[in-house]
Amino acid sequence: MYESRTTEQHLIERFVEDLKELPEVEAELDYKAQRPPMEREYNAHVALRVAGKSFILLVEAKKAVYPREVRQMIWHLRERSPAQRSRQERMRLTLLIAETISPGAKELLRKEGVGYYDSGGSLFLSAPGAYIYIDKPPPKTLAKSIRALFSGRRAQVLHALLVRQRDWFGVTELAREALVSPATASQVLTELDRFEWLASRGQGPSKERHLREPGALLDAWVKQLVTTRLQTLPRYYVAGIKADALAKQLADVFESREVDYALTHEAAAQQLAPFLSHVSQVRARVLVGASVNAALIDLNARPVTEGANLVIIEVKSPGDLLFRERVSEVWLASPIQIYLDLLRGEGRGKEMAEHFRKERIGF
Structure with a gap:
């Protein structure tokens, strides 16, 4: 838990330093501000000034963010967001910070106008009179995790799901189709659930899943091909x-x-x-x-x-x-x-x- 808090604090400090590097931007961590009760649950406040306009960023820190969690996070953030009371009051904006935010999660956050920042340096912030969008390659931890999903025995599970994309599978049946262990099949299904590419039915040992977004999975596999070295072929x-x-x-x-x-x-x-x-x-x-x-x-x-x-x-x-x-x-x-x-x-x-x-x- 201590290590997690230290990582969050370091990431928040990096975020503020990156903001300061931008033209016409001033930013400062607001440690001592008197916070209303609804704002005390946020991990940090950042006093932000962009091209003469002032804002308060209410920062929520997470370890990793995928599409599956995004909708609930957005609802939760908006429920806690304080209402604007006067034109003179600095506008308060919610912003999500995480070590890794998947590409699909970033897209959902942008559509909903919710700001974000990840350890790779990607940044999105949209507000009246201020718009910042910096898109950088995913951090190494996320890139490595995704790369592992599309290689070796895990790729065999993806292959099985794509070939039989209309079928429903339990873990054991899928493992048998893909020639892998049930543990490997289960790990892959857990990862795909995070991207919201699966539908599910049933509970416990009888739970089954179905690939409802085969095009998205295949597109993601194609993107991974670009990052892998071509094999020298006889x-x-x-x-x-x-x-x-x-x-x-x-x-x-x-x-x-x-x-x-x-x-x-x-x-x-x-x-x-x-x-x-x-x-x-x-x-x-x-x-x-x-x-x-x-x-x-x-x-x-x-x-x-x-x-x-x-x-x-x-x-x-x-x-x-x-x-x-x-x-x-x-x-x-x-x-x-x-x-x-x-x-x-x-x-x-x-x-x-x-x-x-x-x-x-x-x-």
């Missing part, structure tokens, strides 16, 4: 064969060697939602194992640095091939995986991804 050239025939030959060789795989990128998207006049390259997700090299030798695939018509995306877990489907005697990655892989491709990959999402995914 590239090969197979002589004397076109991409469609190469895909079928690749499937035959991998299956004869019992290699688990799934075609992705343009070669897979073209089969599910045609867009290009022709595909010049085959990309496949391949489960790493001793038989992979033997299969590539059978295929007469020659490693190259340019001019490749075959690219291998090495994966280490069966979870990386979740929800692959059999189409025309070839295994294809799930539509969600194909879409995400297209966004990381070259050439017309991003253009094809937009078409594929509209035609095949639909949200």
